[in-house]
Amino acid sequence: MxxxxxxxxxxxxxxxxxxxxxxxxxxxxxxxxxxxxxxxxxxxxxxxxxxxxxxxxxxxxxxFQRRGNNxxxxxxxxxxxxxxxxxxxxxEESNYTLAKYINYDNIVKTKPEIADLANVLFTEKELNTSLNKGFRGHPxxxxxxxxxxxxxxxxxxxxxxxxxxxxxxxxxxxxxxxxxxxxxxxxxxxxxxxxxxxxxxxxxxxxxxxxxxxxxxxxxxxxxxxxxxxxxxSAGEPMFVTxxxxxxxxxxxxxxxxxxxxxxxxxxxxxxxxxxxxxxxxxxxxxxxxxxxxxxxxxxxxxxxxxxxxxxxxxxxxxxxxxxRETEKITWNVLPLTRDNTGLTEYKRKFKAAIADFTVFAYAYLTYGKKELNRTHKEVSIEPWYSENFGRDFKEDNHLYNPRHNQNSDLYNVADHFLNAFLYWIASIDDGETVFLIDSKKLASGAIAPNKKLELFDPETNIGNIGELVKGDSMHKTFNAFRIEGLQEAIIKDNITAGSKYLNIFYDAATRFNTSNLVNN
Structure with missing residues (x-):
């Protein structure tokens, strides 16, 4: 246990x-x-x-009801x-100081020798600076x-x-x-x-x-x-670390x-x-x-x-x-993943696949996937992948068969927040000079900053971006390949909500696309 x-x-x-x-x-x-x-x-x-x-x-x-290889x-x-x-x-309360914590004022009156020791160990600033913002580099x-x-x-x-x-x-x-x-x-x-x-x-x-x-x-x-x-x-700050x-x-x-x-x-x-x-x-x-x-x-x-x-x-x-680091370049192959040298090669493959699949999944869903959800069932039914998964059993008033049903909204809202946060995280790691994992310039335009939603590129307009999101060798496949080799092959037959099914389709499509696009995946 x-x-x-x-x-x-x-x-x-x-x-x-x-x-x-x-x-x-x-x-x-x-x-x-x-x-x-x-x-x-x-x-x-x-x-x-x-x-x-x-x-x-x-x-x-x-x-999220995950199915298949998800x-x-x-x-x-x-x-x-x-x-x-x-x-x-x-x-337990704000604006606490070290002096208050050790009851310094009382010590001065009752045990002045202990107060003298405190004065030797700590400066006046250390004793009296508010600690509600942490210990300011003074462990x-x-x-x-x-x-x-x-x-x-x-x-x-x-x-x-x-x-x-x-x-x-x-x-x-x-x-x-x-x-x-x-x-x-x-x-x-x-x-x-x-x-x-x-x-x-x-x-x-x-x-x-x-x-x-x-x-x-x-x-x-x-x-x-x-x-x-x-x-x-830094003006007005009595104590801070640089x-x-x-x-x-x-x-x-x-x-x-x-x-x-x-x-x-x-x-x-x-x-x-x-x-x-x-x-x-x-x-x-x-x-x-x-x-x-x-x-x-x-x-x-x-x-x-x-x-x-x-x-x-x-x-x-x-x-x-x-x-x-042995060199200044951080690639998929140099990250320290495990102490197990015998399984290192396989672990590297799995690590790269996991990050790449989730990145492509988040990107494709938040762009093309959300766009298709905003269209009507009839409008999207011309897409083979959609028709195969939702065309036969579609029921307008049932959340098990209609991905746009209101009961699926909570799932989409939570997914939107998390997947946006993930893409911000993985995009921020790309410094543009030394870290060669995910290419943020293929993912979004504009500044990458906290609390600022990424301006994701439209994959239907920038069709080559999705095949170059993952840095390193690839087949440079386009969004057309993502539709054909990914979405059209992603058939989810499990009895789950249509919202979960919709997300599973895009995750499955991402894994299929990366398998054919990435070299030595």
């Missing part, structure tokens, strides 16, 4: 989980995955985007039930306030549910956060200490000696992005991890030296919305590798995994 739990810490953690959700939508990831996040910045734009995406994923997975949304994402807390915000603050998480309350309660039934290493917990910032740098080693998760006695994690029900892993994300800081955006602080913070953190005996069984060290810009400066809150980056996808894949390892593990399983 295995249970997989993913905990994202801070801004980087939330962006990695964003990649996790999109990869799961494409059909990758474990069968079941429990997820929650940790961030004191309740209004953080990245956190909000990821939380919304998870809810959207779960909603779409519940509504591998999308295979992973069951599990979050705390109902209105239970999904994010541990650490502080020493975060380590203090995160040392005693409420393990018996949600979201941590979800981690420990059913713990008594697990054997050694069967509760697999994976932490992800940055090594160079504030919240992630503080939370990763704090939660990774031996007593908080790995050998937590009160939560029955320990089996005695060096045996634990918990297999603890984590992705330590090294510096991989940059942002510019101008005098206007990219110039990253190297020294990383060096100090790596030395700490080398010297300190924590509870981790397996580490993944992931970073990138290109320092691509992912957005404008922000100390936090709703204005902090960064573009997705391929390193976040690599970190998500590290989690999949951790969860996918064999059930039976040797007693001494301490391992370190490093991921770095």
């Amino acid at each position: 295995l249970k997989n739990v993913l905990i994202g810490i801070g801004g980087t953690g939330s962006r990695v989980i964003e990649s996790v959700i999109h990869l799961c939508a494409a059909g990758l990831g474990p069968d079941k995955l429990h997820i929650f996040m940790i961030d004191p910045d309740q209004g953080n734009g990245n956190l909000t985007r990821t939380h919304t995406l998870i809810k959207n994923y779960i909603d779409l997975r519940n509504k 591998k999308s949304f295979r992973t069951e994402i599990i979050i705390p039930p109902g209105d239970k807390q999904f994010v541990w915000n650490i502080f 020493s603050i975060g380590a203090v306030v995160m040392a005693d998480p409420p393990m018996e309350e949600y979201p941590f309660k979800m981690l420990w549910e059913g713990i008594e039934s697990f054997g050694a290493n069967e509760l697999r917990v994976f932490l992800v956060g940055s090594i160079f910032g504030g919240t992630g740098a503080a939370g990763f080693p704090t939660l990774g200490s031996r007593q908080l998760i790995k050998f937590n006695e009160s939560m029955q994690a320990s089996l005695g000696g060096e045996q634990s029900r918990v297999l603890l892993g984590g992705a330590l994300v090294l510096p991989y992005f940059s942002f510019s800081v101008d005098s206007v955006s 990219t110039g602080d990253f190297p020294i913070a990383t060096k100090a953190a790596l030395q700490y991890y080398n010297d300190k005996q924590l509870g981790f069984d397996q580490y993944y060290f992931i970073g990138d030296s290109l320092a691509q810009k992912v957005g404008d400066f922000s100390t936090g809150s709703s204005t902090q919305q960064n573009k997705p980056h391929y390193i976040e996808m690599v970190s998500a894949l590290a989690g999949f590798d951790f969860f996918g390892q064999p059930a039976q593990l040797p007693n001494n399983n301490k391992k370190y995994f490093l991921a770095s």
Whole structure:
């Protein structure tokens, strides 16, 4: 019996989980995955985007009846039930400071020697700056306030549910956060200490000696992005971190991890030296919305590798995994996908196929598919693919046979939101210079920015784009081939709603088209 739990810490953690959700939508990831996040910045734009995406994923997975070879949304994402807390915000009220947390004013009066120690350890700014936007690149603050998480309350309660039934290493917990910032740098080693998760006695994690029900892993994300800081955006901010602080913070953190005996069984060290810009400066809150980056996808894949390892593990399983570039070019073949060298070739093929199929599916459905739904049944019946799937049994007033029936609207609305978010994510990863996965210039025109709907190219007008969405060798087939080799061969005979059938047709068409179009798929 295995249970997989993913905990994202801070801004980087939330962006990695964003990649996790999109990869799961494409059909990758474990069968079941429990997820929650940790961030004191309740209004953080990245956190909000990821939380919304998870809810959207779960909603779409519940509504979409997948059939045939449709591998999308295979992973069951599990979050705390109902209105239970999904994010541990650490502080119960806003505008909390470290001084308030340690009751500094009272300490000054009753134990001045302890107050003197606090003054040695922390500056006045560190003691008195509001922490509602996170720890601002000062992990020493975060380590203090995160040392005693409420393990018996949600979201941590979800981690420990059913713990008594697990054997050694069967509760697999994976932490992800940055090594160079504030919240992630503080939370990763704090939660990774031996007593908080790995050998937590009160939560029955320990089996005695060096045996634990918990297999603890984590992705330590090294510096991989940059942002510019101008005098206007940083005006009035008493304490913040810049990219110039990253190297020294990383060096100090790596030395700490080398010297300190924590509870981790397996580490993944992931970073990138290109320092691509992912957005404008922000100390936090709703204005902090960064573009997705391929390193976040690599970190998500590290989690999949951790969860996918064999059930039976040797007693001494301490391992370190490093991921770095050999050249500046990031292609389908160089991504670090698995520790299993014997299955690497097949895993690369499956990974490329999953991302390519979901991308073409989302693009074709959101353009041509939506256009055809806006036409009448009679108008679209001249299309062979449509007539074959809906012509014989069509009933205007029945959602099982009419894809335009109002009862299918909820499915389409949820699908529209998620598929647009997916295309934004995969398009953002394309930097136009070093990342050669999906070609965003064949996908959409205009700027690719958060909260801005992509202006997707019309495949009937730009007929060659669909065959060149996936970078690398291809047969450069056009949208005409997508109709003939994809849509016309996509026959769904299952007894499902017409809305689900319609989506399945486009997914099936995408897989058929990519099989014939992509070289060495």
